[in-house]
Amino acid sequence: MDKYNPHEIEPKWQKYWQETGLLKAQEGSDKKAYILVMFPYPSGDLHMGHLKNYTMGDVLARFRTQQGYSVLHPFGWDAFGLPAENAALKFGVSPANWTYANIQQSKESLNLMGIQYDWSREVTTCAPEYYKWNQWIFLKMYQQGLVLRKKSLVNWDPVEQSVLANEQVIEGRGWRSGALVEKRELEQWYLKITDYAERLLQDLDKLPRWPEKVKAMQRAWIGKSQGAEFDFQVKGSGAKIRVFSTRPDTIFGATFMVLAPEHPLVAQITTPEQKVKVEAYVQASKMKSEVERQMEDREKTGIFTGAYAVNPATGKDIPVWIADYVLSGYGTGAIMAVPGQDERDWEFAEKFGLEIVRTVQPPSGWKGKAYAEDGPAINSGFLNGLMVDEAKKKIIEWMEQNGIGQGKVNYRLRDWLISRQRYWGTPIPMIHCDHCGIVPVPVEQLPVVLPELKDVEDIRPKGKSPLAAHPEFYEVGCPRCGHKARRDTDTMDTFIDSSWYFMRYADAKNDKAPFDPEKADFWMPVDQYIGGIEHAILHLLYARFFTKFLHDQGMVKADEPFEGLFTQGMVMGWSDVGPVEIQGGKIRFLDDARRSKLEISPDITVEDVKKSGAELRQHDDGSTHFWKPAVMSKSLGNGVMVGPFVREQGADIARVTILFAAPPENEMIWTDEGVQGSWRYLNRVWRLISTDAQAINTTSGKFNSASLNPAEKALYQKLNQTLQKVGSDIEALSFNTAVAALMELLNTLQDYRKDSPVSPVYRTAVRYYIQMLAPFAPHIAEEMWHWFYPDSVFAARWPEVDQEALLKEEFELVIQVSGKVRGKATVPVGASEEEIKQIARSVPNVQQHLDGKQVVKEVYVPGKLLNIVVKG
RNA sequence: GCGAGGAUGGCGGAAUUGGUAGACGCGCUGGACUUAGGAUCCAGUGGGGCGACUCGUGGGGGUUCAAGUCCCCCUCCUCGCACCA
Numbered sequence: 012m013d014k015y016n017p018h019e020i021e022p023k024w025q026k027y028w029q030e031t032g033l034l035k036a037q038e039g040s041d042k043k044a045y046i047l048v049m050f051p052y053p054s055g056d057l058h059m060g061h062l063k064n065y066t067m068g069d070v071l072a073r074f075r076t077q078q079g080y081s082v083l084h085p086f087g088w089d090a091f092g093l094p095a096e097n098a099a100l101k102f103g104v105s106p107a108n109w110t111y112a113n114i115q116q117s118k119e120s121l122n123l124m125g126i127q128y129d130w131s132r133e134v135t136t137c138a139p140e141y142y143k144w145n146q147w148i149f150l151k152m153y154q155q156g157l158v159l160r161k162k163s164l165v166n167w168d169p170v171e172q173s174v175l176a177n178e179q180v181i182e183g184r185g186w187r188s189g190a191l192v193e194k195r196e197l198e199q200w201y202l203k204i205t206d207y208a209e210r211l212l213q214d215l216d217k218l219p220r221w222p223e224k225v226k227a228m229q230r231a232w233i234g235k236s237q238g239a240e241f242d243f244q245v246k247g248s249g250a251k252i253r254v255f256s257t258r259p260d261t262i263f264g265a266t267f268m269v270l271a272p273e274h275p276l277v278a279q280i281t282t283p284e285q286k287v288k289v290e291a292y293v294q295a296s297k298m299k300s301e302v303e304r305q306m307e308d309r310e311k312t313g314i315f316t317g318a319y320a321v322n323p324a325t326g327k328d329i330p331v332w333i334a335d336y337v338l339s340g341y342g343t344g345a346i347m348a349v350p351g352q353d354e355r356d357w358e359f360a361e362k363f364g365l366e367i368v369r370t371v372q373p374p375s376g377w378k379g380k381a382y383a384e385d386g387p388a389i390n391s392g393f394l395n396g397l398m399v400d401e402a403k404k405k406i407i408e409w410m411e412q413n414g415i416g417q418g419k420v421n422y423r424l425r426d427w428l429i430s431r432q433r434y435w436g437t438p439i440p441m442i443h444c445d446h447c448g449i450v451p452v453p454v455e456q457l458p459v460v461l462p463e464l465k466d467v468e469d470i471r472p473k474g475k476s477p478l479a480a481h482p483e484f485y486e487v488g489c490p491r492c493g494h495k496a497r498r499d500t501d502t503m504d505t506f507i508d509s510s511w512y513f514m515r516y517a518d519a520k521n522d523k524a525p526f527d528p529e530k531a532d533f534w535m536p537v538d539q540y541i542g543g544i545e546h547a548i549l550h551l552l553y554a555r556f557f558t559k560f561l562h563d564q565g566m567v568k569a570d571e572p573f574e575g576l577f578t579q580g581m582v583m584g585w586s587d588v589g590p591v592e593i594q595g596g597k598i599r600f601l602d603d604a605r606r607s608k609l610e611i612s613p614d615i616t617v618e619d620v621k622k623s624g625a626e627l628r629q630h631d632d633g634s635t636h637f638w639k640p641a642v643m644s645k646s647l648g649n650g651v652m653v654g655p656f657v658r659e660q661g662a663d664i665a666r667v668t669i670l671f672a673a674p675p676e677n678e679m680i681w682t683d684e685g686v687q688g689s690w691r692y693l694n695r696v697w698r699l700i701s702t703d704a705q706a707i708n709t710t711s712g713k714f715n716s717a718s719l720n721p722a723e724k725a726l727y728q729k730l731n732q733t734l735q736k737v738g739s740d741i742e743a744l745s746f747n748t749a750v751a752a753l754m755e756l757l758n759t760l761q762d763y764r765k766d767s768p769v770s771p772v773y774r775t776a777v778r779y780y781i782q783m784l785a786p787f788a789p790h791i792a793e794e795m796w797h798w799f800y801p802d803s804v805f806a807a808r809w810p811e812v813d814q815e816a817l818l819k820e821e822f823e824l825v826i827q828v829s830g831k832v833r834g835k836a837t838v839p840v841g842a843s844e845e846e847i848k849q850i851a852r853s854v855p856n857v858q859q860h861l862d863g864k865q866v867v868k869e870v871y872v873p874g875k876l877l878n879i880v881v882k883g
Numbered sequence: 884g885c886g887a888g889g890a891u892g893g894c895g896g897a898a899u900u901g902g903u904a905g906a907c908g909c910g911c912u913g914g915a916c917u918u919a920g921g922a923u924c925c926a927g928u929g930g931g932g933c934g935a936c937u938c939g940u941g942g943g944g945g946u947u948c949a950a951g952u953c954c955c956c957c958u959c960c961u962c963g964c965a966c967c968a
Binding site for chain 2: 222223224225226227228230231232234236238254255256257258269311334335336337338340341342345346347348349353354355356358421423544547548660671672673674677679680682684685687688689690691692694695698747748750751752753754755758823825827829830831832835856859867868869870872875876878879880
């Protein structure tokens with residue numbers, strides 16, 4: 012038999028799978044598995060970092076196929092978005108051409124790795140056949156009152172030249188551009204995701220197969236808090252200040268109020284004497300970005316408005332201040348300040364000399380300032396003596412009776428701002444008519460097609476939608492009155508595209524509806540979703556929202572899209588940080604820009620290098636370079652590219668390397684040594700099986716498990732143990748341990764063949780081995796399979812574990828004396844406790860340790876160990 | 884500060900219900916064989932000790948016949964949130 016040559020066999024079987032339609036999804040089986048990886052932005056050539064989750068998905072899909080499931084393993088492209096525009100501007104090609112060229116390239120990489128998708132269901136979001144249904148769903152939401160247009164303070168990304176949703180602002184910066192976000196007052200389209208806040212929160216509990224971490228992040232983002240909303244009268248004016256508080260019970264301690272600088276009442280209530288100062292403060296806070304507001308060490312600032320409000324509980328006048336520690340976007344944008352029970356208010360009161368009244372009795376010896384824990388109410392009139400929960404109930408009752416306010420649940424979640432002032436996205440199907448106002452585009456006129464802009468310059472962002480410069484797009488007759496009207500020229504947030512694509516896969520070619528409910532119901536929910544943690548909130552929250560909406564419309568039974576979620580760790584590659592000079596243990600980087608890009612401290616010493624996981628390497632030109640593992644990326648140039656790698660090494664080697672190197676949820680570092688190990692492993696498999704190919708072919712696979720010799724019996728047992736472990740490990744996505752188990756079995760097979768002939772058991776072992784290897788290294792498995800069987804290894808059913816073979820006849824008894832291992836003995840499984848105790852005592856080393864000592868106690872764990880506890 | 888998850892050989896990492904710590908791989912050491920191959924095979928590989936032994940899963944306590952695993956306290960790391968009233 013020839014040497015293992017991946018380049019010969021891999022293209023052959025890839026072609027074979029394509030032609031035979033392996034993994035072409037078919038509805039109908041009684042068991043279904045919908046395996047989905049997050050579809051990517053088509054970025055052209057792929058590196059191993061991109062391929063990790065696709066490989067994982069492929070393993071699962073192939074495994075389920077072997078088990079006889081109806082498997083849906085589709086792929087598509089999240090093809091709208093800024094990179095295409097940027098590339099278009101840079102290279103002067105149209106976004107569409109650039110995108111489709113990238114898709115072609117990416118597809119090749121996927122095929123090279125042997126990753127099998129049902130390409131007949133491919134989804135490309137920038138195709139009108141797809142985004143038509145974005146518009147359709149948008150209109151459906153509009154009908155249901157879930158779309159609203161409102162003017163408010165929004166996040167403006169100055170680099171992207173577009174607004175962003177709240178979820179897309181991370182630490183005050185645009186999630187993609189990293190630019191500091193500005194606030195602008197604009198009128199925009201929103202989806203009322205807040206209507207679903209409670210369900211989005213509650214239903215997280217229905218998702219046991221989601222990482223706790225992701226659920227925790229979503230809970231925090233939704234940010235439910237229970238409390239009350241109530242009014243304070245402003246003295247000498249009809250105005251009321253409404254506040255939200257989770258601690259209405261502390262109202263007797265509200266000694267002042269604070270409004271956010273943006274609060275609409277500020278101008279109205281400020282007294283003439285304070286006007287100049289207040290206006291200056293409002294102006295100053297407007298100039299500050301979110302980040303700046305937080306960076307100032309959180310030293311509280313604020314200005315007295317000159318106005319007073321009446322505390323409805325105490326009847327006292329309390330001053331009204333404005334301060335930027337109160338956020339305009341949360342609650343009512345105003346608070347009652349209770350310094351006695353709130354640290355922030357305490358700090359503010361201290362700084363500005365405002366009154367502090369405790370209304371909850373702190374424990375004796377309390378040395379802190381504000382006391383926010385439970386305790387009996389004090390200085391609180393009719394609440395006195397009540398614990399916090401009781402007091403809350405009572406005060407809310409009182410507020411409701413006196414018309415001051417009522418109990419209220421507040422969420423941090425904001426409505427989803429979906430307008431974007433960019434070109435490469437789904438046109439919003441709305442028409443602005445001077446006579447009729449806002450008129451939705453009639454469904455039968457969908458899709459509103461994104462016009463192809465011939466001149467690349469036309470798509471350059473200018474602060475408003477590029478489409479607004481194209482009358483041929485926006486000039487339209489009003490569908491209602493027929494008068495001249497104007498299309499909305501914004502496009503939709505591209506996260507809309509990804510909020511329902513997983514249902515489109517169920518029925519990707521449908522031109523009558525987004526999908527046929529029956530087909531969606533067969534496949535949905537996704538059984539295993541695999542993707543990056545970066546979407547913990549963004550995509551995953553929006554997708555849950557859309558699924559719930561479509562569920563409510565009777566279009567799909569599932570009301571959660573993803574039954575199981577797995578967030579894979581990143582793939583790191585060694586990166587050359589560049590040459591360094593070393594002086595007295597200190598390292599000086601010659602390429603400082605690169606050092607800072609790779610986030611290395613400029614003060615790093617030679618001593619710290621190893622601790623930080625980095626290395627100093629001598630290069631051939633005599634220079635010393637600093638190397639460190641970093642997430643594979645195009646910009647760092649440390650990505651191991653799929654094409655070149657597969658040409659030099661092979662797809663199965665890449666797959667095994669990715670899967671074995673680390674648990675899939677951990678980050679893994681791609682190394683030459685790891686690749687070498689995978690090569691060795693696959694080669695060993697190949698040699699072992701190919702050497703015996705003839706003998707195996709002429710041996711029957713039939714045997715009676717009762718009449719095996721000891722060596723065969725041991726082999727058969729190990730085989731079944733492995734079968735069980737590999738199966739359960741794949742289901743648990745524990746691919747590294749599954750591969751380890753296969754390596755162990757390989758060692759067993761090799762050992763067996765050293766002094767035993769090819770036998771029926773051995774043939775069976777080889778058969779199972781190839782089947783178990785197939786999901787991980789499908790090409791080599793398919794090749795070897797065909798040495799013995801005519802059809803695809805993926806058409807053969809996954810073998811059943813022979814439970815009887817797992818039962819042992821004897822086991823290794825561990826003998827401890829006072830908890831320490833002093834000996835071992837092989838004993839029959841049926842041995843009685845008495846027999847075991849005798850056998851244990853016959854072990855010389857055990858005898859020695861028992862000698863002259865008194866046995867106090869003996870603990871026998873059947874099938875495992877005997878612990879003889881002695882004294883003296 | 885709050886929340887989630889971690890800390891096991893030189894490295895990546897294994898270890899049902901508490902029951903032989905270090906599976907598997909990488910690396911390393913020694914050897915064999917060479918049809919010099921991407922070699923391969925054999926032996927070894929947590930620390931200390933010639934050894935019997937002994938110490939050992941971030942640190943300190945505890946429960947238990949028995950603790951990486953359970954309980955209490957602490958340190959450090961990673962990630963997320965963070966003036967959210």
